Amino acid sequence: MSLFRKPLPVLLREAQAAIEQRHIEAAAPVVIWQAPGEEDARFDTRLAMARSRLPKQVTLIAACTPRQGASAAGVLRVEFPPSLLNLLNPANKARYRVAYSGRGAAKSWSFARALILRCLQAPVRILCTREYQGSIAESVHKLLDTQINELGLDSWFTVQRDSITAFSGAEFIFSGLHANVSKIKSTEDVSINWTEEAERVSDDSLQVLIPTIRKSGSEIWFSFNPDAETDPVYQRFVKSPPPNTLIAFVSWRDNPWLPAELDAERQYLEKVDPDAAAHIWEGQCRAASNAQIFRGKYSVEAFEPIVTPKDGETAWDGPYLGADWGFAQDPTTLVKTWIHERKLYIEFEVYAIGCDIDRTPALFDQVPDARRHVIRADSARPETISYMQRNGYGRISGVEKWAGSVEDGISHLRQYEQIVLHPRCVHAIEEMRLYSYKTDRLTGDIKAEPLDKHNHIIDALRYAVQPLIRRAGLGFVQFAIEELADMNRQRGAAA
Numbered sequence: 001m002s003l004f005r006k007p008l009p010v011l012l013r014e015a016q017a018a019i020e021q022r023h024i025e026a027a028a029p030v031v032i033w034q035a036p037g038e039e040d041a042r043f044d045t046r047l048a049m050a051r052s053r054l055p056k057q058v059t060l061i062a063a064c065t066p067r068q069g070a071s072a073a074g075v076l077r078v079e080f081p082p083s084l085l086n087l088l089n090p091a092n093k094a095r096y097r098v099a100y101s102g103r104g105a106a107k108s109w110s111f112a113r114a115l116i117l118r119c120l121q122a123p124v125r126i127l128c129t130r131e132y133q134g135s136i137a138e139s140v141h142k143l144l145d146t147q148i149n150e151l152g153l154d155s156w157f158t159v160q161r162d163s164i165t166a167f168s169g170a171e172f173i174f175s176g177l178h179a180n181v182s183k184i185k186s187t188e189d190v191s192i193n194w195t196e197e198a199e200r201v202s203d204d205s206l207q208v209l210i211p212t213i214r215k216s217g218s219e220i221w222f223s224f225n226p227d228a229e230t231d232p233v234y235q236r237f238v239k240s241p242p243p244n245t246l247i248a249f250v251s252w253r254d255n256p257w258l259p260a261e262l263d264a265e266r267q268y269l270e271k272v273d274p275d276a277a278a279h280i281w282e283g284q285c286r287a288a289s290n291a292q293i294f295r296g297k298y299s300v301e302a303f304e305p306i307v308t309p310k311d312g313e314t315a316w317d318g319p320y321l322g323a324d325w326g327f328a329q330d331p332t333t334l335v336k337t338w339i340h341e342r343k344l345y346i347e348f349e350v351y352a353i354g355c356d357i358d359r360t361p362a363l364f365d366q367v368p369d370a371r372r373h374v375i376r377a378d379s380a381r382p383e384t385i386s387y388m389q390r391n392g393y394g395r396i397s398g399v400e401k402w403a404g405s406v407e408d409g410i411s412h413l414r415q416y417e418q419i420v421l422h423p424r425c426v427h428a429i430e431e432m433r434l435y436s437y438k439t440d441r442l443t444g445d446i447k448a449e450p451l452d453k454h455n456h457i458i459d460a461l462r463y464a465v466q467p468l469i470r471r472a473g474l475g476f477v478q479f480a481i482e483e484l485a486d487m488n489r490q491r492g493a494a495a
């Protein structure tokens with residue numbers, strides 16, 4: 001009798017939906033992974049057999065190493081560099097899967113694709129985390145969305161603002177780890193956790209995260225670019241990996257799709273600073289250096305500037321934009337910054353090596369609203385400035401330089417309580433890490449003179465806030481005296 005409690009049209013609609021769901025499930029893509037060491041010819045035979053057994057409307061997905069030529073009819077190839085394919089192949093069982101490398105090694109794309117394939121195969125719940133996540137825009141949500149699209153798998157997924165679901169019942173959720181202990185602890189039923197940029201994850205976060213991923217058979221994936229050897233993820237998973245850990249140390253050499261722009265950056269750094277290239281591109285840990293100019297002065301954190309205040313907030317000052325021009329092979333850069341409560345925030349950057357003058361307006365357009373604001377630029381290239389002015393950048397002007405202006409600029413930047421870098425500003429992060437004082441060749445003593453390297457974003461930063469820089473003209477001597485006096489004052493106040 002209960003059958004008739006619902007009106008007939010509702011019953012019909014429900015029946016129709018159930019039938020459609022069955023059809024969808026019946027036609028769901030089937031994923032086959034190339035096994036470790038399995039030769040291409042053997043894998044192709046396996047694929048052909050699977051293809052012949054499957055109904056025509058079912059897509060067969062081959063997760064395999066990169067290949068030349070078109071794929072067989074009815075087969076969608078999803079390619080991975082070989083070591084990442086082995087790392088991510090679900091047939092290789094593991095509690096932890098860890099990939100680390102210098103830049104451009106196809107880690108993020110491969111992890112995203114492997115997780116998308118997992119969603120086609122089972123109703124997995126995937127928690128995507130990073131140390132700091134101010135908003136969903138900072139997460140891998142966008143990357144997953146683009147990859148689903150690029151693979152042509154849109155019909156199997158529903159992308160919502162804060163989550164992504166699959167027809168199988170699989171689901172992606174996103175969260176920052178820092179200061180989110182209770183939220184993370186209460187996240188249930190997670191099959192896979194992926195922590196991206198894991199070099200930034202604190203030990204406290206790991207201590208909360210790891211026991212939270214407790215479902216039987218659950219997995220934890222880390223991808224990262226090594227920074228310091230003391231970083232918790234490096235210590236725990238590279239120095240002394242727990243049992244049941246698969247690790248892949250990869251590089252740009254493993255990435256057959258390395259974009260030309262990235263390769264140009266790599267070659268540039270190798271030329272100007274091989275030690276820095278060993279860290280940034282080859283994935284070696286950074287040697288701790290006392291000569292680092294911004295040591296202890298910066299942090300990497302997602303943020304959203306307050307432009308329209310509400311509830312007692314105050315609007316941030318800015319934005320302040322600065323540009324540096326690339327001579328010959330040096331990069332052209334632009335930064336967009338803000339100041340709030342004695343902190344300097346870097347919100348956007350562009351960085352392009354070998355950028356021709358006629359491509360520069362389009363390059364700068366990558367920074368939101370760049371044309372609307374005043375931009376302060378290196379004055380050494382007046383013809384570039386007037387070109388930009390004629391091409392939509394009417395508010396750009398050259399900044400004055402004076403003897404000691406670099407040093408005064410640095411001392412100004414160091415006087416902020418903190419320089420906060422948005423995680424998307426990868427070159428700013430690198431330069432903050434690498435910009436150093438000269439050291440004496442024989443004694444190793446640090447000299448009060450900055451090395452003219454890793455300063456393209458930093459120069460742009462100085463130009464951006466130039467009207468605020470006090471002209472001591474005495475450079476570091478004055479700066480050191482002031483900083484010492486400041487430290488003494490603070491100690492006095494605390495006593």
Ligand SMILES: Nc1ncnc2c1ncn2[C@@H]1O[C@H](COP(=O)(O)OP(=O)(O)OP(=O)(O)O)[C@@H](O)[C@H]1O
Pocket residue numbers: 079080101102103104105106107108109110225255257258259
């Ligand atoms: N499977 C793929 N097919 C096509 N292109 C790819 C693929 N994987 C990576 N790429 C290309 O290589 C670039 C670098 O890949 P990805 O961003 O995944 O590297 P990464 O190791 O995460 O780099 P980083 O350390 O800088 O974050 C991508 O932007 C993309 O252009």
Ligand SMILES: [Mg+2]
Pocket residue numbers: 107108109
């Ligand atoms: Mg990446």
